[in-house]
Amino acid sequence: MSHEMVKLSCAEISTLWTLYLNNSMSVYVLKYYLEYVEDPEIRKVIAEAYDIASDNEQEIKHVFWKEQYPLPIAFSENDLNLKAPRLFSDTFKLFYVLQMAKIGMVTYSGCLASISRKDIRSLYQTFLLKTVDVFQKVTDLLLEKGLYVKKPYTTIPSSAMMVESTNYFSGINPFVDKRTLNTIEVTHLSMNIETNQIGMMLSTAFSQSAMNEEVREYMVKVKSLAKNHIHTFIQTLTKDDVQGPMSSDFSITASTVPPFSDKLMMFHIGLMSAAGIGNYATAAAASQRSDLVIKYEKLSSEAALLAKEGADLMVKHRWMEKPPSTADRNRLAEKPQEL
Template sequence: MSEKNIPLTSAEIASLWTAYMNDSMSKYVLQQMLKYIEDQDIKPIIQFAFDLASDHMDKLLAFFKQEKFAPPNGFTKRNVNMEAPRLFSDTFCLTYVNHMAKVGLLSYAGIISMCSREDIRSYFTKALNNTTTLYNQSQNIAIVKGVNARHPYIEVPKEIDFIDSKKYLSGLNPLSSKRPLNAIEITHLYANVMTNSIGIKLCIGFSQTSPTKEIQEYMLRGKEISIKHVKIFASTLLENDIESPQLPDVAISNSTTPTFSDKLIMFQMSLLSAAGIGNYAMAAAASQRSDLVVNYERLSLEIAQFAKDGATIMIKNNWLEQPPGTKDRTKLAKNKN
């Protein structure tokens, strides 16, 4: 049987659908950013990201046509106001692209491991390679510009050591001292401060430009949640004399002109919320101090509730596209006449 005649699996259908939704959103966010980029070192990175999203959409549409697969509506030029004033600084645009590239790296790697058809795996492998290039280039420019927040330095181990007591896993007893953080725990705490800091800036920008009171309040709530999480992670680092990362010059302008549609900004926040829950789950699994695990688990629940409330808003406004799925067989049986 020809590869193209092999039906798509549920994983492949989900991957193509999700990828198109994400790329169509990214394309129009990046298009608006490109209009105002002034830094000639940063502009090629944003242009590269925009070109990737556009190319991915074309290739995904070809898959949809080949498979007689109804493509999602996704996002179009109607979801961005190209006449709106600048909203994000050049440095924030670079930081945003770098962060979204990280999200893409994790997403594409997972997709490849779930897909069976060679042509689908080949597409996502190329997408992974392109996203790796985007991440590396944006990271290099951030380093050159001095706007890259490096993870903290710690002493390199000189000998092998083993955990010799269950106390290594403790951390919840307020009457006993907590052991110092290990390198793995520091890494996740630091990374989650960074991602929440980006979320704060996006929430600020979206809240001040959305014309809808409900969306404004939702974004301000998201900002407060991210601030709270940053404080928790940063205080844990400070207990070990480790400064939390600072994102330099990631300013949001004073514009209040609607820039992106409410549908787009709600989708962007749902994407970041899903990524955040994934980051916390990974951090909880990797951390060995019990207080850190408990923190990640309870904060994940807060993000999950925030995401659920966002989905409710999107459903109410008919903004949330339903992913492909199976038919309700019981309903079909009862209504066949």
């Protein structure tokens, strides 16, 4: 049986639906970025990211049409205001593309691993490879410009070592000294500082440009939470005399004119929150000191509660699309039979 004759599975439908919304949002964010970018090298990578998001959206749209599956509403020109003044610096845009490429690589690889139909696998593989290419180019450009936020360094050990005691995993017992952070833990703490910095800057920009008062208030809460989490991670590093990653000089302007609809901004923050919670789960699983695991669980709960508040707000204003669902057999059974 050819792959064209095989119906889309739940995994294939859900991933196509999710990726369509994500790429649709990215198209309009990157389109706005291109309106106000001065550095020609930064413009080039943003333009490439825009073309990829646009192509991906069209590829997924073609699959929906071919399968005669309802197309998600997603986003349109109504969610973009190209007449809005400059809101983000060029440097921030470059870091933004880097962060979205990281999210894209994780998302595409996860989607690829969950589906079986050959044509969809081929499609996701193409998406992943294009995203990896953008990640490489943005990283190279940041390094060339001296803007890349480098991770902390450490001394090189003289030899390989074994864990000699279960105290290695201690962290919450006040009667047992905490060991110093290992390089795996330092890496995750550093990465979560960087991602929260992007989230903090993005929510700051959205808080001053959103039209709806509830959205503005929500963005302020997101900004505050990101700032608190950054402080927690930096404090954890500095206790072990490890320097946290230093953010580069990226900024937002004082413009209060919204470049994006409130719907798009809320969706975007929801996407960033979901990615952040996923990062915390990965970090908790990789960390071997018990206090770090508990800390990540606490921060994840805080992020999840705030994300739920955002989802409620989106439902209230009819901004949230319902994901494809399975049939409600009980409800169908209650329906009067048609002759």
